[in-house]
Amino acid sequence: xxxxxxxxxxxANDLELGDTYVEIIDPLIFGRRLIHMAKQFFxxxxxxxxxxxxxxxxxxxxxxxxxxxxxxxxxxxxxVNIEHAELRMPRKExxxxxxxxxxxxxxxxxxxxxxxxxxxxxxxxxxxxxxLYKLFEMEVPEIEDGIIEIRSISRHPGERAKIIVQSxxxxxxxxxxxxxxxxxxxxxxxxxxNNEKIDIIxxxxxxxxxxxxALSPAKPLDLYIDDDRKYCIAIFDDDELEFAxxxxxxxxxxxxxxxxxxxxxxxKKEYEQKLTEQEMPLANIQNMPARAVKPLADNGVSTVxxxxxxxxxxxxxxxxxxxxxxxxxxxxxxxxxxxNQAEEKDDEEIQVGxxxxxxxxINSKTEQNTDEKNTKKTPEKEISNEPxxxxxxxxxxxDKLEKVQS
Numbered sequence: 001x002x003x004x005x006x007x008x009x010x011x012a013n014d015l016e017l018g019d020t021y022v023e024i025i026d027p028l029i030f031g032r033r034l035i036h037m038a039k040q041f042f043x044x045x046x047x048x049x050x051x052x053x054x055x056x057x058x059x060x061x062x063x064x065x066x067x068x069x070x071x072x073x074x075x076x077x078x079x080v081n082i083e084h085a086e087l088r089m090p091r092k093e094x095x096x097x098x099x100x101x102x103x104x105x106x107x108x109x110x111x112x113x114x115x116x117x118x119x120x121x122x123x124x125x126x127x128x129x130x131x132l133y134k135l136f137e138m139e140v141p142e143i144e145d146g147i148i149e150i151r152s153i154s155r156h157p158g159e160r161a162k163i164i165v166q167s168x169x170x171x172x173x174x175x176x177x178x179x180x181x182x183x184x185x186x187x188x189x190x191x192x193x194n195n196e197k198i199d200i201i202x203x204x205x206x207x208x209x210x211x212x213x214a215l216s217p218a219k220p221l222d223l224y225i226d227d228d229r230k231y232c233i234a235i236f237d238d239d240e241l242e243f244a245x246x247x248x249x250x251x252x253x254x255x256x257x258x259x260x261x262x263x264x265x266x267x268k269k270e271y272e273q274k275l276t277e278q279e280m281p282l283a284n285i286q287n288m289p290a291r292a293v294k295p296l297a298d299n300g301v302s303t304v305x306x307x308x309x310x311x312x313x314x315x316x317x318x319x320x321x322x323x324x325x326x327x328x329x330x331x332x333x334x335x336x337x338x339x340n341q342a343e344e345k346d347d348e349e350i351q352v353g354x355x356x357x358x359x360x361x362i363n364s365k366t367e368q369n370t371d372e373k374n375t376k377k378t379p380e381k382e383i384s385n386e387p388x389x390x391x392x393x394x395x396x397x398x399d400k401l402e403k404v405q406s
Contacts, residue, residue: 054085055120059113065134070104093125097158127157139185148174154257162254166203175200214255218244238267278305287332295320
């Protein structure tokens, strides 16, 4: 009040504590340096307010799909602009088969928003499983309404994905609803993901049915499942084993992630060989320490499978089994397994060699037959029926006369 009275005594008499007072300042009293500092100060405050607004806006939108324009493409990052905000998509969050150019329209999901010294850092992703979830939610109304539930998703971005769905309404087929009429819904998602193959799996409470569906398009012959350990052994035909595993193990790994079971895939012959190896008594293995066989058998360890399934600490607690002895036991078992595998490879090579020799014999026989058919007897000089010329006729008559005179 005292300062106001010095400037405007009449206004000071009308004011009371708590009233608002506006002082008009003439800008001519400020110098050039003060004006420049004030300009920088206000511009910095405006930037801080803008960054705070961007952070609060996008922090509440984590998990949503956004559409932006590619602004800059670097080796490890791609920057996308949406109005005044700049979003960053790291290389690991991109689909490997995709290539982006400046000005391209791109769709991605907001993965995280963090505050840094430069301002808010907004990370987006196209390879995250939640991005595929949101795409299905956009294309399939039953998922958004809660009629169909997505139980799990596993992806190898750009190559293949597996999604397990469950319907809470018996009248609605979850797989058919996700595929759509003539595949219209699933095709829209596949195009967005750069032709990524998507396997839609109908959920089942029975683990054997769920795992066999998850391993599609391959069909297992047998499944040995341990629900307590979440472990499964899948047996396939030897010809279909490579198809079941997939390129780089993609198919079996995605099936394991989606079902939350550890899945080991074997061919029929390979599994039978493993069974014979595991059922082999320890006493029949070469280089097995003879003193260790009886203590192990007394404690319920008499075969290779029982030895491998036992913990090392438990084996060391057995009397007569020291660390050096246990190492010798493991070495003997390992050499036994390697010897069996070598024998199997030799047998396969012999079979391949026999089949190749059979093919060579068949080919040689066919070649001989074709040669016999193509070869023909060379005919002798054919007698021409053409009339003789005059000189030839005279010569032939003279020859006849010489023969008669003689």
